[in-house]
Amino acid sequence: MSELSRLTIAEARDRLAAREITAVELTEACLAQIEAADALGAFVHKTPEIALERARAADARIAAGEAKPMTGIPVGIKDLFCTKGVPSQAASRILEGFRPEYESTVSQQLADAGAVMLGKLNMDEFAMGSSNETSVYGNAVNPWRRGNDETALTPGGSSGGSASAVAADLCLAATGTDTGGSIRQPAAFTGIVGLKPTYGRCSRWGIVAFASSLDQAGPMTKTVRDAAIMGAAMMGHDPKDSTSADLAVPDFEAMLTGDIRGKVIGIPKEYRMDGMPSEIEALWQQGAEMLRDAGAELRDISLPHTKYALPAYYVIAPAEASSNLARYDGVRFGHRAKLAQGDGITEMYEKTRAEGFGPEVQRRVMIGTYVLSAGFYDAYYNRARKVRALIKKDFDDVFAAGVDAILTPATPSAAFGLGEMAEADPVQMYLNDVFTVTVNLAGLPGISVPAGLDAQGLPLGLQLIGRPWDEGDLLNTAYALEQAAGFVAKPARWW
Amino acid sequence: MSIDIDTARKVAKLARIAVPESDLPKLADNLSGILNFMEQLNEVDVEGVEPMTSVTPMRLKRRADVVTDGDQQAKVLSNAPDAREGFFAVPKVVE
Numbered sequence: 001m002s003e004l005s006r007l008t009i010a011e012a013r014d015r016l017a018a019r020e021i022t023a024v025e026l027t028e029a030c031l032a033q034i035e036a037a038d039a040l041g042a043f044v045h046k047t048p049e050i051a052l053e054r055a056r057a058a059d060a061r062i063a064a065g066e067a068k069p070m071t072g073i074p075v076g077i078k079d080l081f082c083t084k085g086v087p088s089q090a091a092s093r094i095l096e097g098f099r100p101e102y103e104s105t106v107s108q109q110l111a112d113a114g115a116v117m118l119g120k121l122n123m124d125e126f127a128m129g130s131s132n133e134t135s136v137y138g139n140a141v142n143p144w145r146r147g148n149d150e151t152a153l154t155p156g157g158s159s160g161g162s163a164s165a166v167a168a169d170l171c172l173a174a175t176g177t178d179t180g181g182s183i184r185q186p187a188a189f190t191g192i193v194g195l196k197p198t199y200g201r202c203s204r205w206g207i208v209a210f211a212s213s214l215d216q217a218g219p220m221t222k223t224v225r226d227a228a229i230m231g232a233a234m235m236g237h238d239p240k241d242s243t244s245a246d247l248a249v250p251d252f253e254a255m256l257t258g259d260i261r262g263k264v265i266g267i268p269k270e271y272r273m274d275g276m277p278s279e280i281e282a283l284w285q286q287g288a289e290m291l292r293d294a295g296a297e298l299r300d301i302s303l304p305h306t307k308y309a310l311p312a313y314y315v316i317a318p319a320e321a322s323s324n325l326a327r328y329d330g331v332r333f334g335h336r337a338k339l340a341q342g343d344g345i346t347e348m349y350e351k352t353r354a355e356g357f358g359p360e361v362q363r364r365v366m367i368g369t370y371v372l373s374a375g376f377y378d379a380y381y382n383r384a385r386k387v388r389a390l391i392k393k394d395f396d397d398v399f400a401a402g403v404d405a406i407l408t409p410a411t412p413s414a415a416f417g418l419g420e421m422a423e424a425d426p427v428q429m430y431l432n433d434v435f436t437v438t439v440n441l442a443g444l445p446g447i448s449v450p451a452g453l454d455a456q457g458l459p460l461g462l463q464l465i466g467r468p469w470d471e472g473d474l475l476n477t478a479y480a481l482e483q484a485a486g487f488v489a490k491p492a493r494w495w
Numbered sequence: 496m497s498i499d500i501d502t503a504r505k506v507a508k509l510a511r512i513a514v515p516e517s518d519l520p521k522l523a524d525n526l527s528g529i530l531n532f533m534e535q536l537n538e539v540d541v542e543g544v545e546p547m548t549s550v551t552p553m554r555l556k557r558r559a560d561v562v563t564d565g566d567q568q569a570k571v572l573s574n575a576p577d578a579r580e581g582f583f584a585v586p587k588v589v590e
Contacts, residue, residue: 101570199550242555311533322510329511331583336576345588350513362512366522367529369510370498380533385546387539392547426525427532443550468550 004029006169009073009226010253016062016072023058023072026172027051027116030074033170034118039495042155042165044079044137045087045120054116061114069253070233071114076165076174079120080127081107081217082206086117090208091135092125094356095334104206105238106175106217113233118171122161125358126325127182127210130432132160133418134360142190142415143168143491146456150494153415153458156186156432162220163190167491173221173230177207179214180313181436184448187220188410188461191450191489193482194220195227195475196436198468199443200245203238211320212243214313214440224449224479228252231471247469255472260480261295266403270306271435273412279454280409287407287451287462290484291477301403303394308387309438314430315371315384316441321361322368328356363426392442399467405477408435410448410461435463445471447478450487459489498526 004026007015015021031051034043051074058072082088082100089095103111111117122140124132131154132140140160142153144167155164159176163186166174176183178196187194195218202217209215219230232252238244267288272281292298330336330352337351357365371380398406412434421429439446445468448461462481466474498506503523507514514522568581577584 098574101567101573200553239556239558243549245553246556305539308536308539311535314529315533315536326511330576331585333574334576339586343586345586346511347513348586349511353511354513357512362510362514363522363525363529365512366503366506366510367526370502370506370526370530371533373506373509380536382546383536383539383541384533386541386544387536389544389547390539390541392550425528427528430532441547 005033005171007172008222009070009172009229010223012073012172013069017067023055023062023116024052026072027055027074027118030118030171037168037170037495039141040143040164040168041122041138041140042161042168042170043076043119044122044161047086047117047119050086051116051118054111058114058116068113069229070110072116073173074116074118074171075110076118076121076162076171077107078159078162078175078177079123080177080208081175082208083107083117083120086120088120088208089136090126091123091137092356092358092361093136093335094328094353098334102206105203105240106207106234109236110175110233115233121165121174124158124160125361126208126321127158127177127179128321128360128364129157130181130185130429131418131421132157134358136358139418140164141418143495144190144415144458145491145494146458152418154189154418156189156415158182159186159220163187163192166190166192166220166222168495173219173226175217175234176220177215177217178440179210179317180440181433183218183220184436184446184461184463185411185432187448188450188459189415191459191487192220192222193224193227193450194218194448195231195471196439196446197231197235197471198245198445200243201235201471203241203244205238205240209324211317212324213320214317224475224482225253225256227447228256228475245469250472252472252475255476256479257476258480258483260291260477263296263404263477264299264402265291265296266299266301266398266406268301268303268306268406268408270303271408273434276412280412280460283452283460283462284407284409287481287485290481291407294480294484299403301398301406303398303438305387305390305394306438309391309441310430310434312384312387312391313433313437313441314367315380316388318364318368319372319381320368322365322372325361325365328353360426388441391438395442395444404467405474406465408463408465410435410463414454414456414458414460439465444468445474447474449478449481449485451481451485452487453489498523498530
């Protein structure tokens with residue numbers, strides 16, 4: 001049975017339609033894998049009863065001839081999504097015991113399409129992190145290792161549990177969210193595909209907010225085709241999110257022809273970083289050649305404000321986070337600190353937030369508070385928003401000049417060891433997002449595609465960046481890259 | 496810009512996060528490091544640039560000003576650490 005959990009969404013859909021397998025069998029296979037994989041720390045709240053109930057409903061729907069592409073497909077849901085009656089704590093102590101009375105729009109759309117929720121997935125606390133080490137649940141672990149070296153590696157973050165679960169075949173796919181690279185970086189670290197759609201494609205309603213002008217949900221899957229299928233099921237206009245785009249979602253899968261002849265692929269010179277490992281540089285070169293061999297035209301381009309993206313991000317994201325996280329005050333939901341005799345409401349706030357938030361979240365809330373405080377708002381926050389406009393303009397100019405997609409490395413390194421960055425200063429960890437964060441600031445769609453292995457046998461990814469609202473064309477270019485790269489490696493099972 | 500211990504204490508207070516006095520030096524150091532990183536933004540000429548507000552120029556949608564939901568007191572209170580008689584309960588606010 002274990003091979004069933006290794007299926008892609010497309011394969012499972014076709015076998016379900018052909019009645020070769022049932023959704024219950026598929027779900028049971030995944031549940032068995034999950035039970036045997038606690039060492040990965042990926043699933044933090046398991047929901048087998050919900051899963052089997054939905055699987056039975058999916059089988060009935062398939063039998064009635066009413067199946068949709070996601071019907072009967074077992075998926076994991078990042079802990080950031082509110083799921084009705086199921087713990088949803090954004091991997092934070094401050095939301096301990098919180099069971100939402102409502103369902104996020106994205107997870108509801110997946111449920112409506114017949115997808116089967118297996119449980120909630122580990123992540124960095126409030127999606128703040130690049131290694132899944134800030135989670136209240138403990139680390140998620142990468143199923144990949146450096147050859148025979150048993151050092152536990154990070155699956156990346158913040159969607160680390162999602163990446164680990166998909167790469168280890170515990171589920172067919174998972175939801176992720178991406179504020180600065182939190183879908184694409186973990187996808188690259190674990191050899192899977194991660195799509196961050198255009199800002200506004202997926203409703204943010206019911207997803208615990210980190211930085212509202214940057215947050216975007218997306219699929220994390222085994223193949224580009226699966227990202228097209230699951231992505232389409234997650235996207236769409238939602239009146240409950242005022243920034244959700246009222247645009248039709250095309251049939252992305254039908255757009256996967258693999259034909260990219262005549263497409264112009266931009267290669268931005270600013271993404272060639274000092275000290276970048278030669279393997280990443282070589283992979284980037286190979287990726288470009290693959291696209292050229294498939295008929296695309298390569299063009300050297302410049303995105304001159306790239307180096308200012310990370311500092312702008314680390315003003316804007318904490319500023320928005322400090323506002324969003326003000327709601328965690330111990331009054332309406334989640335943790336409340338035990339109070340001493342005579343403590344008033346201010347002590348309750350301060351103790352609750354000190355106990356409930358981990359160090360990285362506290363740091364970012366305080367940075368955000370500082371940059372928004374009287375006297376600094378213009379110097380930091382407004383300046384960062386202006387730099388953000390310039391970063392977006394860099395992309396607008398390149399697309400206006402005829403570039404269809406931009407190829408870059410997904411990450412500046414392969415997965416690193418858990419704990420290896422413990423002594424580094426926080427800025428060192430932030431550098432992980434150097435290639436991905438520009439895309440969030442500009443609101444563009446981006447996808448990470450596994451493209452090769454490094455000398456230690458760890459997966460490396462390439463990123464493609466597309467025009468706003470043109471996920472279909474981006475996915476097709478990613479599909480061509482995926483076919484040319486022919487990445488089929490899987491982690492050797494040790495868990 | 497470097498953050499001293501007094502500023503760190505003030506920021507923690509504004510953020511409503513209790514930080515023990517002994518942790519303030521490290522916090523000040525951390526925050527200073529991050530702010531130094533942000534100083535790079537001062538190199539950019541932003542004269543005349545409008546702050547970015549959306550990916551594509553898009554008017555926020557409006558909806559009719561009518562009640563769309565309600566009458567869910569029990570659900571609203573179901574996750575409260577302390578709720579009594581249909582209200583959220585908190586420590587005494589006014590002496």
